[in-house]
Each structure stands twice: as C-alpha cells, then as structure tokens.
Amino acid sequence: MASSSSSSVDQVSRRTQILTNHLNQSGFAPYSSSSSSTSLEFSACINFSPPELSERIEFDTKEMRKLLDAHNLEDRDWLYGLMRQSNLFNPRKLGGRVFVWPDYNQSMEQQREMTMKRIGYMIDRGVFEGWLTAQGPEAKLRKLALMEVIGIFDHSLSVKLGVHFMLWGGAIQFFGTKRHHDKWLRATENYAVKGCFAMSELGHGSNVRGIETVTTYDSKTEEFVINTPCESAQKYWIGGAANHATHTVVFSQLNINGKNQGVHAFIAQIRDLDGNICPNIRIADCGHKIGLNGVDNGRIWFDNARIPRENLLNSVADVSPDGQYLSSIKDPDQRFAAFLAPLTSGRVNITVNAVYSAKISLAIAIRYALTRRAFSVAPNEPEMLLLDYPSHQRRLLPLLAKTYAMSFAANYLKFLYVNRTPELNKAIHVVSSAFKAATTWHNMKTLQECREACGGQGLKTENRIGHMKAEYDVQSTFEGDNNVLMQQISKALFGEYIAAKKGNKLFKGLGLEHLNKSCPVTASQLTSSTLRCSQFQTDVFCLRERDLLNRFVAEVSEHQAQGKNKEYAFILSYQIAQDLGRAFSDRAILQTFTEAERALTGGPLKEILGHVRSMYALITLEEDSSFLRYGYLSTDHVAAVRKEVTKLCSELRSHALALVDSFGIPDAFLSPIAFNWLESNSWSSVQQQLGGTTFASAI
C-alpha cells in the first residue's frame, strides 16, 4: 500500500496534532459527569462512518437476493429469527448490535452438547417437519433452504443435521424399502432415534468398495452377523457416533455361503435409549479436531454384532430367510453404482454451504474494507479506504464475482437434484462432483484472502472468517476428495466421448452439446467489448474444454496402446485430467450464470450481473494457466484480459456494498468488524452497560 514519505515534517506535525486531539478527548472516562469539552471543532481522531452513508445503491438488492437465494426466502428469514431470538444461539451484544455465533472457546464436549441442545430447540419449533416424510420438490427445497441458514450460523450444526437427515435418513429412504420407511423415517424426523452413517474405515475412505467390514448370514436365527475383522476395518470419522447416535447404517461386504456379494448397507443399533453402548459394539472418540468440534466423530468396532434379517436395506438386493442372495441387478459394478447414486444429496449440500460461507466472509471483509482506512496518499490528507486501493479491489472483487457465479451454479444443481429422475442420476453425479470441488476450493481460497484482507481483526474468532477456515477445511475431503472427484469427472467425460464416437451419436447432456458444433474461433484482437461479450467468454471456455477432452482421450489411448490397462492409463494422465475437470466445472458454472442472466428482462439488475459475469469469466482466463499452456490465448490476449480485470475492479468497486448486501445475510450473522468496529471495541463496550437501552441500539 502507498505510504507517502514526501514531507516528514508534515507528518510529524500531523502526528502531533492527532496525539493532542487524543489527549484532549473528553468522554474518555465515560462516567465523568462533567462534560468539560465545549469545543465542537473537527477532531482528527478516526470517526466510524457507516458504508451506507457514502456508498450508492444502484439496483434493488432485495430483487438480487431473490435471484441468489432463489427459493423459500420467508422460511429462511423465519429460521434466522428463531436463532436470533434464543439464548441457545449464544447472542452477544457488541457495539450496540446483537451477534450470534457459537462459543468456540467451549470445550469439545460442551460444544457437542450445545449442538444437541440447538437441535432440540429446532425440533420443538417444527424446523424439521417434513424433512423426511414430506414428498415433492417443494419440501426438498424447504429442507435445503433451512440447512443453508443453519450452516450460516454454524458448520458443526449443519454437519450434525446433515449426518442424521441426509446420510442416515437418506440411506433409509434410498436404500431401504417400505418396511424401513414405515419404521424409521418418522422416528428419525422427530429424533426418537439418532442416526449415523458408518461408511469410511481407517483403511478405506474414498474407495468404498474396498472396505473390510464383513457381514455373514445365520439362517438358523435369521440374523446378520457384522464383524470388524482387523484394525484397518474399524469405522472411522463417523459423525454422531462418539456421543449421541443410537443407530447407524453400516456399510459392509456381504458374504453369503462363502461368496462375496459386494458392499451392502445394514441398520444396526449401537446404543440403547439411555445412551449405553450395545453389547458387541465398541466405540471410541476421534478426539479434538482442527474444526467442527461441535460434531462428535467416533470410531466403531463390531464384534460379531447380530441384527435381524429385516435390517438389510434391500432396495437393490435381498437375502431370503433361508439365506439365498437375491438381486435384480446381476453385475456387481452396476449394483454398486445404482446403490450409491441417490446419495448425491451430501455433495449438493456441501456445494451450497461452501458458497454461503464465501458469502459471509466477503460480506464481512468488504464491509470492513469500506470503513477501514490505511495510509494517506499525500501528507495531511485523510487516509484512504482499503477498498479504494486497486490492489485491495483485485484481491476481493474477483472472489465476489466467482461467488456470484457459483451461487447460480449451486442453485442450478439444487433444482436439478430436487427434480431428479433416474435418468438424471449420472448427470447429477458428475455435476455435483464438479461443483462440490470447485466451490469448496473457492471457499477456502476466499476465506484465506478475506482473513488477510481484514488484517489482525481477521484473527479474532468473533470476526468469524479466520475460524471458518478450520471449520470448512473438511469440505474438500468429505463426500469425496476433491482431487479424486476431478478425476472422476474426466473419466465420465471420457466415457461420453467414447460412446459418442463409437455409436456415431451426438453429445447429449452435461452441457456437452457444444462439441457437436464446429470448433469455435475466437477473435485475434481482444478489445474491451469482445472481452465482455458473453459469446466470446462462452466460446473460449468451450474451446478449452473441447481441446482438453481430445488431448485427454489421446493420452489415455496412447498409454493403452503401450499396453497399460485403462485404470492405470487414467492414473498416468492425471495432469490433463485435472485441467479437464476444471475446464468442465468452469464452463458449466459460466453456463448457469448466463442462463440466470438470460431470464432477466433488463434493467439495472441485468446490467450489473453482466459486469459480474465478465469478471468471473475474465478472472478465470487470467488465473488458469491452461489457457496459456495450451495456447487458447496468446500472451497479448492475456495482457488484454489483465487490463480488463483492472477496469472491472474499479467498476465493481462502486457496487461492492450493494453486491454483498444482496446476499441477504442478517447483520447478526456477520461480525462486529462488519459494522461500527470503533464502538464495539470501545472502552464503554468493555464496560457493557451505560444504563438504559434504546431499541435502536439493541439491534
């Protein structure tokens, strides 16, 4: 940042002036009743000036919020209100405002208990009504909206609920049949049982098919017998297992008459209703973690634990009372795929949560950058606002644009998910993998940048951003490691390519239709208007995806020609696989953005979204080295892109406040530095109460 060193004498005299003013400040001791200061002259002490006073709002932020939140706005606001109104959500008054965020200074055990208490509060108020028992897209959207709001308060709370409803409840819904639905769904919804989801093991995470837990069938008693044969087969990271869960879905190899039928899911009780661990079950705690300490992750061992035959979740395969294995799907590969396909809800949830986390941190960091000043450009001038520094704009505003883009992407994914049909399962799997990786990586990057942009204030837990880094780090790992997901996308695209070429068919689905057309040609001279044209942006994104897919297929084929098997060929082609995965995600995200834009009829909202979309597209061109590496853009092009990004930064600067206001996150869920941080850090704030309250200051 700029600091003037021109006239040191000026600086010294200015400092003296400031110090004098500091010393002469009356009201320093807030209880002195003598108001001795009679001067009303200008004080050089920093005054807090709310950004609302200086920033213009040039579009309707409520309408923008409707686009971003997309559905169930009133349900969201109701839940924000529910949390704000309860002492369980740890309201704290700072600088005349109430903020809610969990007390992360509590011990792990206390945080876990608070999570359960908050869940209890929400059960009483009907938050979870219909989360498992109601049918149709509307009920699903309500559930997703409320989950998002809960995640804005605390990631632990949302993960704890996600395990119970999405994983345990989802497994029963999707893997189970009517007998399971009747028995468990209602009981789950009102927390008569507390569920968890025992899939990963110490020795196997992403590779579910390699798990080592073994289940056999005893036809004499008509029971399954679940066993943990070795230490690497212990169930690991099972959310809810360490303290609270009464039941779990267990994933295990099913061994019938000496033949392994592959991975199946069973319901097992692990605690009685008083919380005592059941016989033949051993449970240990995963211990303190870098984040998410409000979730009780545990480890489970099964010592030939017996469960009734009916507890096999039998949507794709069953075992008859006399021990015959029955399945309509003969191929174990297909059986496994059909089995896991419906479980994408977790990734949908993570995607959306990551976007909201980025929104919180940007809203805080940008509001702070609009009120915090540092260094003067010239002596005796007021110091400059952080966000007036082009460098600060360049740090935050592209992240803001990406967050907007990913907001539209997440909404697209959500609607795809709630309206899904069996034919869409594959598309949902690929798109959710792509968006989950893209948004969670983006979120971590955004959190780090915002933390640094807030300087020391970013390190305080009360300002949320810094702490959220630890809370959200897990997102790039659970429900599929991001790097593995990227490779899966590339593999899926490879499959599409081969199927299209072999069958001489057109590409259909996943937004790959552009491959049926001729290769787009982009202008050799990139003017400002070309760069901002959505057709150009789409073309260059498609060009990259098309070329990388061709290269990937070529490289895999080459490895195969050299005698390597397909799996190993994929593994060796990891570099292009990674690039291709990103190219697919970026293009898909851009597509959702332009579609959202197209739905608008014009006006200031559409105009500003055009700028934001251009920023998203151009920053991707600037940052992703594959454009240069493979020559989709020349060095001259990239220079033009870079220049345009700078211009866009200064244009978006004037809308920054409106753009973060449009996130619709209530003030109480941001943090003190997003508001009057002078007042919240003042001595009188330390002293808490001055007597009397105004409702105006009780916000």
Next chain:
Amino acid sequence: MASTSAQDELILVEKAGGVRKFILNRPRQLNALSRKMISQLLQLFLACMDDHMVKLVIVKGNGRAFSAGGDAASVAHDIIKGNWTSSAAFFHNCFSLTYLLATYSKPQVTQSAMLLILIVSILNGIVMGGGAGVSIHGRFRVATENSVFAMPETALGLFPDVGASYFLSRLPGFFGEYVGLTGTRLDGAEMLACGLATHFVSSEKLPALEEALCRANSSDPALISAIINGFSQQPYLKDESAFHQLDVIDRCFSKRTIGGILLAVEKEAVKCSDEWISAALKSLRTASPMSLKLSLRSVLIREGRLQGIGQCVVREYRMICNVLKGEISKDFVEAKSSVFILQGCRSIFFDKDKNPKWNPSKFNQISESMVDRHFLKLDDEGWEDLKLPPRFNLPAHAIAKL
C-alpha cells in the same frame, strides 16, 4: 415553536434549564394523538435538535392516560369520505416522528456527544398503538403501577405500526409476536420484565423524579439512569402473568404461519386452563385474519426482526397505505365505517361486545400474493415512499439501515 402553557393547548411545553417537558394534553380523549398533536410534536422535537441548550426531554400525558393511540376517529372520518390519502398523510407524520425519536440519541450520527439529547417517557397510564410510537423508541421508559400497554391493532383490522415491527420483534424470544398478535395488555411490571420499560417508579414518586431530572440538567445516560434508579423499585410480577410462561409462548408463537400458531395455542389451551392462554386464543379467533397474517408473516417474523428502524417504518408506511386504500382487504375500512371505534381505542375498553365482520373471514381465503401485495409500492400517482426526516443529509436507503 409553541411554548405557551394555556390549558387549551394540545401539547403543553415546560422548560427548566436544559430540560423540556412535553405534556400530551387531551385528557378526555385519553390523549389520543390528533393530526395537530403529531405535527406539533414533530416540530418540537426537531426544534430541540437545533437548540444546543436542550439535554433532556420528558414526555408524559395529562390525566389517566399517557396516550391511547392515534386519533382513529378522524382517520375513519376521512376514509368514509373516500379520502384515504389524507389519512395516509397522518400516518406519514406519525411514522416520521417515530423514526425521529428512535434515532434521537445516536451520538455517532450527530458526531458529538454534546448533541446527545435523552428522552424520558413517563408512562403513567394507558400506552397504546400510536402512544407507544412516541414513547417506546426513546432511551428511558418509566412504567408505573398505572401503566397499561397494548398494541391492539389486529382487532381493528390494522397491524402493529409506529415502528412496532421493530421494537416488538426485539423483545425476548417470541413475546413480541404474542403481544402484537393478541393485543394483550401488559401492566407496568410486565413492561419492565420484557424490556418495553427501562424502569418502574411508583406514581407517587413521579413529581420528585421529574424535579430531580430537571435539577440534574444532564444528557449523560449513566447519570440519568442512576437518578431514575434512585426512585425505582422492583415491582411484583403477578403470578398469572404470561411472562412467567415464556417457554410456552416461545413454543406457540415461534411457528412459521398464523395457522401453526393458532394450532399450537389451541393445543396449549387444552393442556392448561391459564387465563392468559384462553384469552390469547379468543383474541386470535376474533382478530382480522388479514391483520394477523400481515402482522406475523410479514411484519414480525419476516421483516422487522432483520431490519433497521428506518426500513421498518418505511415498510409499515407502504403497508398502511395499502390497507387504507382498501383494495386488497377492507377490514380496516369496514371496522371504521361500522363505527367500531368511537374514539381512539376506547372501544376495546368500553364496547367489548362489538363483533366486526372480517373480509376475508378465513385464513385459507387469503393467498400469499394478497399478503405480498401489501408490501409493494402503491402505483397511485403522486404516492411516494415514506420520506424519513432529512436530518443527516443522506439518501433514504442509507438512513434506513442505520
């Protein structure tokens, strides 16, 4: 600025050093706030802001009421004559005054502690509707054993206004929903318990308190608070008070829809025979369904709780204009023209057996879009959003957020 103290003045003004006393003086109408009183109050408060002498303003009522609310009779009169815009103008002033009071003591806005003016409202009697608007937003609210507070609008085809969507939604838990939807009456002890009042002083000590405040001649909130504390006592919160049952209130009134609330209250009423719960049930069943929907879904839960006071009054003004215009539902208009209200809120004291016919009469006849329309700007020519007092030379959206 009027400062005579003739007996026929609607607002008496007394000066003592840096202290001003504004006394609502329309005792036979329970100090119902007429147009003239509202605009006088507005002028008086604005004048004080320019007067560097003024440190403290005491607001009180003459007679047995602080104020029973806005002067509904004159509003009703205008509507019957088909002149809803004239009523809208009344509310415009009312809400501007509310906003002015709510932001009166914000030192960072006025930039200097010297300009801080404290407002002490002495609520020795009835405080309803508009009466709450000119008192609750101030820094200190002194209740007495004579205080009776209520926001009775849902029984009149209206909704709690004058910034009530702001202050009710900030009461503990969901007490605000309970108070706003049922129109229940709170006594001084309950007002103190829930935070509507900041102090409780026995009415016999009021003259001494006023004297002490005048003598202090200070705008230091800590000092003023200490002085009022000196006269305060901890009142006895009666055993049958609903405030003892906050958990029940929270359970019932936190529901997302008015139907959900009604169902929950019905369930509770079966379980226990407490007076307050059956009274609440009765109020909810007899209130205007549209009023309840507006008040809950939109005012208290959806909007008020998340907005600043400026945004709240701007929104309330839009809603009130839509109600006054009466195109979506005619409840308020009907209630008035059937002379349901005679003077201010007297009807709910004296004419308890009035039985208004609401239209729509059932919740399921009210679509979401009908409720939504109340929040839109009116497309009448010449109609504008509430203009907040231009005291800070700021655009409205900026003031609204503060």
